[in-house]
Amino acid sequence: xxxxxxxxxxxxxxxxxxxxxxxxxxxxxxxxxxxxxxxxxxxxxxxxxxxxxxxxxxxxxxxxxxxxxxxxxxxxxxxxxxxxxxxxxxxxxxxxxxxxxxxxxxxxxxxxxxxxx
Numbered sequence: 001x002x003x004x005x006x007x008x009x010x011x012x013x014x015x016x017x018x019x020x021x022x023x024x025x026x027x028x029x030x031x032x033x034x035x036x037x038x039x040x041x042x043x044x045x046x047x048x049x050x051x052x053x054x055x056x057x058x059x060x061x062x063x064x065x066x067x068x069x070x071x072x073x074x075x076x077x078x079x080x081x082x083x084x085x086x087x088x089x090x091x092x093x094x095x096x097x098x099x100x101x102x103x104x105x106x107x108x109x110x111x112x113x114x115x116x117x
Contacts, residue, residue: 001040001051007064010054014079017050019108024054024065024075031091035074038097046101048108078104 004010004022013020023039025032036053043051056065056073064070068077069087078086086104 001036001043001053004052004054004061005058007061010052010061010064013050013052015082017079018081019049019105020052020079021049022052022054022077022079024056024068024070024073024077026056026073028057029073032074035076035091035097038092038094039076041094042097042101045098046105046108049105 001023004013010022021039021043023036025036027033039051043049054061054064056070068075068084070077072089074089074091076086076088077084086100088100092100
């Protein structure tokens with residue numbers, strides 16, 4: 001998982017990645033820290049999906065939070081070919097998050113594995 005530090009980085013990823021998943025989080029929030037740990041674990045099953053962390057505590061990223069409707073942390077956004085496709089707010093358990101990922105990215109599980117070989 002890669003940290004996004006600037007608005008320019010985030011926009012470049014959105015426009016360039018086939019599937020980009022962003023976790024807007026706060027390092028001060030226990031919910032966010034647990035969600036990031038679950039994302040790290042669940043994300044390994046979907047190598048074709050690019051996962052990114054966006055620290056919502058960074059003041060320079062506030063315009064992005066407003067633009068993307070991030071009103072609670074953690075918030076999870078997925079973009080497919082530059083278009084916002086999925087939106088998930090709040091903490092979710094490991095099994096629930098795995099179910100969301102399977103529903104959203106199930107077809108990408110084997111594609112990513114094939115691309116890595």
